[in-house]
Amino acid sequence: MDSFILVTGGAGFIGSHLVEALLRAGEDVRVLDDFSTGKRENLDGSEALAAANGGSFQLIAGDVRDEFKVRDAVDSAAAVCHLAAVSSVQQSLADPVGADSVTHGGTVNVLRAAVQDEVPRFVLASSCAVYGDAAQLPIAETSTPRPMSPYAESKLAAEEACAAAADAGQITAACLRFFNVYGPRQDPGSEYSGVISRFLDAAAAGAPVTVYGDGGQTRDFVYVGDLVDALVRALQRPLQGVSVLNVGTGTPTSVLELLDRVEGAAGVTLERRMAPARAGDIRESRADPGRSKWVLGWKATTDLAAGLAKTWEWYGR
Numbered sequence: 001m002d003s004f005i006l007v008t009g010g011a012g013f014i015g016s017h018l019v020e021a022l023l024r025a026g027e028d029v030r031v032l033d034d035f036s037t038g039k040r041e042n043l044d045g046s047e048a049l050a051a052a053n054g055g056s057f058q059l060i061a062g063d064v065r066d067e068f069k070v071r072d073a074v075d076s077a078a079a080v081c082h083l084a085a086v087s088s089v090q091q092s093l094a095d096p097v098g099a100d101s102v103t104h105g106g107t108v109n110v111l112r113a114a115v116q117d118e119v120p121r122f123v124l125a126s127s128c129a130v131y132g133d134a135a136q137l138p139i140a141e142t143s144t145p146r147p148m149s150p151y152a153e154s155k156l157a158a159e160e161a162c163a164a165a166a167d168a169g170q171i172t173a174a175c176l177r178f179f180n181v182y183g184p185r186q187d188p189g190s191e192y193s194g195v196i197s198r199f200l201d202a203a204a205a206g207a208p209v210t211v212y213g214d215g216g217q218t219r220d221f222v223y224v225g226d227l228v229d230a231l232v233r234a235l236q237r238p239l240q241g242v243s244v245l246n247v248g249t250g251t252p253t254s255v256l257e258l259l260d261r262v263e264g265a266a267g268v269t270l271e272r273r274m275a276p277a278r279a280g281d282i283r284e285s286r287a288d289p290g291r292s293k294w295v296l297g298w299k300a301t302t303d304l305a306a307g308l309a310k311t312w313e314w315y316g317r
């Protein structure tokens with residue numbers, strides 16, 4: 001491997017889609033993952049895909065907190081896309097110190113190795129969770145961050161580490177604040193995986209769904225294929241310093257509207273069980289994607305109906 005892209009967390013939901021896209025484009029890809037939530041089978045076929053497209057694929061099992069492992073994994077990388085994190089808000093609430101050691105500490109570790117190795121580009125998976133309950137909609141990157149969970153605090157701290165390195169001229173960084181990502185391979189068992197995979201899972205099992213509050217709360221759902229497009233652009237575009245960018249569609253969807261659409265995609269009617277609103281649940285979330293369009297030339301192109309159809313197809317595979 002001469003010059004490759006390192007994807008940490010590459011065996012996860014989003015990471016495995018990114019790896020596939022990079023390999024299809026003929027890139028050399030190395031993955032570092034500890035398989036805590038990611039799965040080896042998400043990367044099945046990666047070697048064959050690499051061979052078919054003139055690239056290469058290498059998988060390193062290891063923890064982003066392990067300094068030596070990280071140094072080996074980063075060595076000679078052309079770019080790093082850092083996705084590894086404790087991606088569950090619930091887990092960060094149950095074990096804030098442990099989760100922070102991965103999500104923030106792991107970022108510092110990978111970033112430091114990248115700086116030492118003079119890797120030119122570092123792309124961080126951040127989250128719209130850093131905004132908390134934003135005062136204004138749509139949410140622009142200029143909104144004051146108001147993290148409401150240890151997970152969000154760790155993501156903000158990870159962004160700040162990237163900004164500090166970029167401000168010191170040590171690396172060029174892009175911190176992408178993902179909104180609610182969905183698509184094939186999302187684990188419905190994880191709290192953070194969100195409402196779409198849980199609704200589709202219920203549709204597949206013929207089970208009832210729980211709607212918290214009045215179901216009028218809105219989210220900005222972005223299809224994983226569109227998100228990967230934003231990541232690839234952030235890895236390849238000429239950028240300077242640090243760029244903090246929203247990755248969302250700009251279109252809000254309420255939970256009840258989503259249920260209707262899931263029923264439409266799956267061709268079923270789901271039994272709805274209403275439950276009290278959850279503490280800390282954000283009422284409205286909608287990205288202002290203007291800066292990503294300007295900086296990356298990126299815009300989501302998969303509407304919810306099309307994204308749900310593709311995701312449902314995966315459930316029925």
Ligand SMILES: NC(=O)c1ccc[n+]([C@@H]2O[C@H](COP(=O)([O-])OP(=O)(O)OC[C@H]3O[C@@H](n4cnc5c(N)ncnc54)[C@H](O)[C@@H]3O)[C@@H](O)[C@H]2O)c1
Pocket residue numbers: 008009010011012013014015032033034035036037038039062063064065082083084085086087102106125126127128177178179180181182192193194
């Ligand atoms: N899914 C979303 O809607 C969403 C929204 C905002 C941000 N994000 C962020 O995007 C990234 C990817 O999320 P995802 O949804 O694919 O989650 P995921 O849990 O499927 O992926 C995370 C990957 O990181 C790996 N990992 C975790 N801890 C590790 C460690 N200590 N060392 C090495 N690898 C480790 C896991 O095994 C997994 O493969 C995460 O940083 C997450 O916080 C996701």
